[in-house]
Amino acid sequence: VIQAVVDNVHWQMSLDRKTTALKQLQGHMWRAAYATGHVKGEIFEDVVPAIRKWREAGMKVYIYSSGSVEAQKLLFGYSTEGDILELFDGHFDTKIGPKVESESYRRIAASIGCATNNILFLTDVPREANAAEEADTHVAVVIRPGNAGLTDDEKSYYSLISSFTELFLPSST
Numbered sequence: 001v002i003q004a005v006v007d008n009v010h011w012q013m014s015l016d017r018k019t020t021a022l023k024q025l026q027g028h029m030w031r032a033a034y035a036t037g038h039v040k041g042e043i044f045e046d047v048v049p050a051i052r053k054w055r056e057a058g059m060k061v062y063i064y065s066s067g068s069v070e071a072q073k074l075l076f077g078y079s080t081e082g083d084i085l086e087l088f089d090g091h092f093d094t095k096i097g098p099k100v101e102s103e104s105y106r107r108i109a110a111s112i113g114c115a116t117n118n119i120l121f122l123t124d125v126p127r128e129a130n131a132a133e134e135a136d137t138h139v140a141v142v143i144r145p146g147n148a149g150l151t152d153d154e155k156s157y158y159s160l161i162s163s164f165t166e167l168f169l170p171s172s173t
Contacts (some may be wrong), residue, residue: 018066020094027071041075042086044144050164051087059169064092064108064121066099099128105135120161120169122161126154140167 012022027133033039051061055057063072069091077083090112097104109116121132121139124147129139141150161167 023068027068034074040077043079043081046163060089089145102134
């Protein structure tokens, strides 16, 4: 039975499956690695200053990741920039719904009491960008080292950024 579970986990990871159960298992495993200092969440140097600026302008910042909320809190709590959890107003994972389904973005908007058209969603995955756009959120696709490449159509269709400093957001009212 144990080998069957291990084989299933390896199979899901090899297919980059985003199942809630797999992400929760990964979160439990990461907890020990983060707490002992063997692992730190890698944060690009432009991220923290940008988020601080947005928060000073009255904006709220949420994380929606295929990683479990627990894994998100570990990554941001034990990051290369230190504990930056105070920068976020909340966390969402696949319990709210798959990132490739537009209804997930509507649920997030309802949960935070915000109209979808007042939300900017940042992603590196075109299928997620499409789902968010279908829910009437604003979308920018983030181009970073190590991300999957985009097709020419995707590059011409989406707003692309390579740094958070490229975002000029209106002040919150």
